Amino acid sequence: MASSPKLDAKIPQGEIDQKWTKYRSTVHLVNPANKRSLEVIIVGSGLAGASAAASLAEMGYKVKVFCFQDSPRRAHSIAAQGGINAAKNYQNDGDSVYRLFYDTIKGGDYRAREANVHRLSEVSGAIIDQCVAQGVPFAREYGGVLSNRSFGGTQVQRTFYAAGQTGQQLLLGAYSALQRQVGMGAVQLYARHEMLDVVNIDGKCRGIIARDLISGKLERHFGHAVLIASGGYGNVFYLSTNAMGSNVTAAWKAHKKGAFFGNPCYTQIHPTCIPVSGDHQSKLTLMSESLRNDGRIWVPKKAGDTRKPTDIPEEERDYYLERRYPAFGNLVPRDVASRAAKERCDAGFGVGASKLAVYLDFAANMMRYGQIEANKQNLHNPSKEQIRELGRAVVKEKYGNLFDMYKQITGEDPYEVPMRIYPAVHYTMGGLWVDYNLQTTVPGLYALGEANFSDHGANRLGASALMQGLADGYFVIPYTIGDYLSEEIRTKAIPTDHEAFVKAEAEVQERINKLMTIKGTKSVDYFHKQLGKIMWEKCGMARNAEGLKQAISEIQKLREEFWKNVRVTGEANEFNPELEKAGRVADFLELGELMCMDALNRNESCGGHFREEYQTKDGEALRDDDNFAYVAAWENKGNNAWELHKEELKFENIKLAQRNYA
Amino acid sequence: MSGNMNLTLKVWKQKNKDAKGALETYQVKGISPDMSFLEMFDVLNEQLITEGKDPIAFDHDCREGICGMCSMYINGRPHGPVKGVTTCQLHMRSFKDGDTIVVEPWRSAAFPVVKDLAVNRSAFDRVIAAGGFVSVNTGNAKDANNILINKDDADDAFNAAACIGCGACVATCKNGSAMLFVSAKVSQLALLPQGQIEKEARVLNMVNQMDEEGFGACSVTGACEIECPKGISLENIARMNREFIGANATKK
Ligand SMILES: Cc1cc2nc3c(=O)[nH]c(=O)nc-3n(C[C@H](O)[C@H](O)[C@H](O)COP(=O)(O)OP(=O)(O)OC[C@H]3O[C@@H](n4cnc5c(N)ncnc54)[C@H](O)[C@@H]3O)c2cc1C
Ligand code: SF4
Ligand code: FES
Numbered sequence: 008m009a010s011s012p013k014l015d016a017k018i019p020q021g022e023i024d025q026k027w028t029k030y031r032s033t034v035h036l037v038n039p040a041n042k043r044s045l046e047v048i049i050v051g052s053g054l055a056g057a058s059a060a061a062s063l064a065e066m067g068y069k070v071k072v073f074c075f076q077d078s079p080r081r082a083h084s085i086a087a088q089g090g091i092n093a094a095k096n097y098q099n100d101g102d103s104v105y106r107l108f109y110d111t112i113k114g115g116d117y118r119a120r121e122a123n124v125h126r127l128s129e130v131s132g133a134i135i136d137q138c139v140a141q142g143v144p145f146a147r148e149y150g151g152v153l154s155n156r157s158f159g160g161t162q163v164q165r166t167f168y169a170a171g172q173t174g175q176q177l178l179l180g181a182y183s184a185l186q187r188q189v190g191m192g193a194v195q196l197y198a199r200h201e202m203l204d205v206v207n208i209d210g211k212c213r214g215i216i217a218r219d220l221i222s223g224k225l226e227r228h229f230g231h232a233v234l235i236a237s238g239g240y241g242n243v244f245y246l247s248t249n250a251m252g253s254n255v256t257a258a259w260k261a262h263k264k265g266a267f268f269g270n271p272c273y274t275q276i277h278p279t280c281i282p283v284s285g286d287h288q289s290k291l292t293l294m295s296e297s298l299r300n301d302g303r304i305w306v307p308k309k310a311g312d313t314r315k316p317t318d319i320p321e322e323e324r325d326y327y328l329e330r331r332y333p334a335f336g337n338l339v340p341r342d343v344a345s346r347a348a349k350e351r352c353d354a355g356f357g358v359g360a361s362k363l364a365v366y367l368d369f370a371a372n373m374m375r376y377g378q379i380e381a382n383k384q385n386l387h388n389p390s391k392e393q394i395r396e397l398g399r400a401v402v403k404e405k406y407g408n409l410f411d412m413y414k415q416i417t418g419e420d421p422y423e424v425p426m427r428i429y430p431a432v433h434y435t436m437g438g439l440w441v442d443y444n445l446q447t448t449v450p451g452l453y454a455l456g457e458a459n460f461s462d463h464g465a466n467r468l469g470a471s472a473l474m475q476g477l478a479d480g481y482f483v484i485p486y487t488i489g490d491y492l493s494e495e496i497r498t499k500a501i502p503t504d505h506e507a508f509v510k511a512e513a514e515v516q517e518r519i520n521k522l523m524t525i526k527g528t529k530s531v532d533y534f535h536k537q538l539g540k541i542m543w544e545k546c547g548m549a550r551n552a553e554g555l556k557q558a559i560s561e562i563q564k565l566r567e568e569f570w571k572n573v574r575v576t577g578e579a580n581e582f583n584p585e586l587e588k589a590g591r592v593a594d595f596l597e598l599g600e601l602m603c604m605d606a607l608n609r610n611e612s613c614g615g616h617f618r619e620e621y622q623t624k625d626g627e628a629l630r631d632d633d634n635f636a637y638v639a640a641w642e643n644k645g646n647n648a649w650e651l652h653k654e655e656l657k658f659e660n661i662k663l664a665q666r667n668y669a
Numbered sequence: 670m671s672g673n674m675n676l677t678l679k680v681w682k683q684k685n686k687d688a689k690g691a692l693e694t695y696q697v698k699g700i701s702p703d704m705s706f707l708e709m710f711d712v713l714n715e716q717l718i719t720e721g722k723d724p725i726a727f728d729h730d731c732r733e734g735i736c737g738m739c740s741m742y743i744n745g746r747p748h749g750p751v752k753g754v755t756t757c758q759l760h761m762r763s764f765k766d767g768d769t770i771v772v773e774p775w776r777s778a779a780f781p782v783v784k785d786l787a788v789n790r791s792a793f794d795r796v797i798a799a800g801g802f803v804s805v806n807t808g809n810a811k812d813a814n815n816i817l818i819n820k821d822d823a824d825d826a827f828n829a830a831a832c833i834g835c836g837a838c839v840a841t842c843k844n845g846s847a848m849l850f851v852s853a854k855v856s857q858l859a860l861l862p863q864g865q866i867e868k869e870a871r872v873l874n875m876v877n878q879m880d881e882e883g884f885g886a887c888s889v890t891g892a893c894e895i896e897c898p899k900g901i902s903l904e905n906i907a908r909m910n911r912e913f914i915g916a917n918a919t920k921k
Contacts, residue, residue, distance in 0.1 A: 062806075077790055078789065078834065079737040081738050081834075085735050086735050107704035135813045137810045138813075139816060140803065140805040141803050141818075142861050142863045144825070144861070146823070146827075147818055147823040151820065152814050152817060152821055167903070172831065176827070177832075184802060186797045186801065186802060186805075190799060221783055221789075250732070285701055287703075287712065288708070289707070289708050292732075292733050415754060415758045416705075416758070485807065574721075576721075576723055576724055577724075577855070581685065582784040583809040
């Protein structure tokens with residue numbers, strides 16, 4: 008298989024561990040004086056956007072940052088809980104750049120680009136250094152050094168964390184750096200602004216159309232380059248661990264203006280989320296993967312067992328992950344853990360009212376920690392109660408905020424009874440296709456963070472999204488953007504009365520008018536929920552050709568109905584959350600179809616993409632490397648038609664192998 | 670539907686920052702105790718849309734108590750009656766069937782209303798821009814474990830850094846003071862070695878910006894600490910006052 012001529016990944020020559028060093032030292036530079044007249048637009052203020060904005064502004068570029076929340080600090084990166092990976096080998100447990108590279112390629116089920124992943128591992132250590140320098144309060148040991156924990160899919164401890172609020176602390180670090188540049192006038196901030204189109208001129212991306220969400224006014228913004236750092240599209244499923252406003256709109260508009268969409272069907276379903284409690288549910292809440300360090304997952308051995316979990320004796324419990332995957336146990340990768348939970352529940356062993364849940368139980372480790380504490384404190388013959396209390400304090404320090412959140416949502420106390428958990432949509436590995444420079448198929452248009460497809464293949468390892476977002480923003484784009492901008496130093500800022508801006512704005516306005524004038528009978532949420540149901544049932548944890556074909560035709564029908572019958576209240580020229588939602592759901596209704604097409608095209612199982620037709624006799628994902636070791640990059644042909652282009656994935660450093668965690 | 674609580678809601682409606690607002694009364698039925706307060710508002714808005722009326726605008730995003738976007742003043746208390754939770758994490762099991770609930774926006778001179786229950790808190794961003802950072806450009810850092818930090822200080826810094834920037838402290842304060850918010854950031858950085866070099870300039874600039882934004886003075890009533898959903902402690906204000914006095918004394 009050869010890659011499509013339209014997809015030049017621009018991977019530098021040379022040995023894998025030399026590519027980035029060499030490239031970084033030879034890529035074209037822009038001199039400081041020229042940087043001052045080059046303008047960069049960044050859509051998104053999450054880890055990827057904020058870190059890129061701060062870094063580029065520090066270098067001297069003129070930067071504009073857009074986000075739809077009222078403050079850049081509220082980007083959904085803030086909600087990341089468990090941690091961030093880095094190959095520091097502080098634990099002396101055999102970690103290295105190579106091992107992180109290897110774990111990531113393998114975890115991604117051999118569907119990621121080697122060169123990108125190696126670069127990610129190489130820069131991972133510098134991220135931690137940068138964050139600490141900013142004052143990010145990571146967890147520490149008594150000796151004053153940084154502390155680490157384990158995450159799934161690895162056998163080393165390389166995850167740095169700040170209680171269960173790692174994303175918050177990292178984002179506030181990047182936000183501080185960004186605000187410092189705002190204060191110095193190097194970045195202009197556009198909060199409560201939504202990007203609604205990109206503007207291309209003579210084949211290059213030259214700006215965006217954005218809507219001021221308070222006044223409803225459309226604005227035109229020029230940039231020599233535009234960076235999309237708008238996050239993931241998990242909300243296409245309606246229920247997910249994403250924030251209510253997370254959306255595909257920015258990436259989708261870029262896609263419709265020429266940026267190919269990579270691997271749209273690769274979705275991560277996270278194994279440990281609080282189960283759905285009723286049809287009022289508006290979002291699902293993650294219980295961090297870090298809990299699998301200390302929580303053991305089980306279901307009763309007897310199907311339909313209705314006893315209280317604490318009444319079920321040890322020998323009548325099935326610790327099915329430890330049983331099936333002894334080498335990794337409860338810390339198998341997410342896709343494996345999710346499917347195993349679904350398998351048990353489908354077979355009738357699920358727990359809780361809905362029977363769509365399994366237990367995550369901390370009792371054993373609470374006692375273990377309690378015993379260690381008792382020893383430390385020289386308590387002789389402590390009572391069971393004392394040990395429990397001591398253990399409880401340890402668990403509280405590690406996961407207190409998560410336990411509180413669980414209790415707040417479910418009304419149950421996880422210190423006393425096991426948590427009930429079930430898989431939920433969490434992350435999208437797919438996204439805008441980018442080359443080694445993070446540039447999309449449109450020159451001057453880049454994608455960073457979760458919005459691009461790049462580093463995680465068909466399954467992302469825990470604690471690697473924060474790493475990737477910050478790698479992209481702090482350490483990759485500041486160099487790679489030079490390759491393009493060094494050629495642009497003679498391009499004067501293009502006035503926004505240029506016909507391309509006028510036309511793009513008129514199109515955005517027309518679409519808004521259309522949404523406002525349908526005045527149908529059903530709310531935006533109604534359509535979003537319907538779409539979510541189709542996607543979850545037919546393009547979720549397990550997929551098959553028949554279901555995907557049905558899903559495609561159901562989505563087409565739903566989309567048609569949406570454009571005839573949606574009701575958007577209020578006015579276009581005011582603060583109007585319903586209108587914002589309507590635009591986003593309209594885009595999801597197109598994306599959903601493409602996701603199903605991609606899933607249907609990929610006649611294999613890999614990572615988070617599980618096609619029921621392709622599995623081993625043990626129910627594990629069965630790849631087809633001969634036919635599918637490629638990135639599927641979809642070109643938008645207008646009117647919901649797409650053409651598939653393939654980027655061949657070459658594995659020159661890691662041998663393709665069946666993943667094995669047993 | 671899933672529940673059987675019926676409630677009367679009195680909700681602040683205000684078209685935009687310049688319009689006059691007023692409380693409007695709504696009835697909602699069939700509310701489940703497992704719903705969050707915002708999901709109850711989803712039900713109300715769905716009902717209003719079906720009736721062809723304007724739904725209520727309110728801010729929210731993560732719905733898991735961390736982004737700081739949700740901001741409802743419920744029965745006279747920011748984020749409602751339960752201690753230590755944001756509006757989005759408040760569940761209807763904290764209310765009773767038949768209750769009347771009054772819901773208003775954050776009120777403060779520095780937080781103008783955008784629409785209904787949504788307000789503009791960009792004053793906070795400007796306070797951070799004035800000094801809430803360590804001036805370290807990307808690429809300047811040395812190996813992370815070269816900076817050793819006493820675990821207790823690291824934990825205290827983390828506790829201060831847990832502030833979500835929601836503004837409940839300002840909304841509840843009779844003076845509209847932002848001292849708890851500002852002191853949380855000043856404390857975080859004052860507790861860490863990385864923050865030492867700029868500590869004087871930081872506190873002076875941030876306090877100065879805070880005053881310019883129109884936040885009121887602090888009279889240490891402690892209401893902010895009680896209403897803060899993240900348990901940010903008044904000790905931070907004391908620490909900031911010490912930092913401020915110290916910085917003024919050494920000002921050249
Ligand atoms: C609950 C949860 C827990 C997680 N925990 C972890 C973890 O422990 N470790 C880990 O590595 N990863 C974790 N992840 C994944 C990780 O947090 C995300 O993948 C990552 O933070 C995404 O960062 P980002 O910068 O790409 O996007 P985001 O942080 O989502 O930011 C998107 C930005 O784009 C803006 N935006 C979007 N659309 C538009 C538009 N049209 N116009 C203008 N602005 C727009 C938004 O305003 C926002 O500023 C978690 C994810 C979730 C949901
Ligand atoms: S100090 Fe507390 S109440 Fe004030 S903004 Fe921070 S989290 Fe909100
Ligand atoms: S919606 Fe994010 S804190 Fe409430």
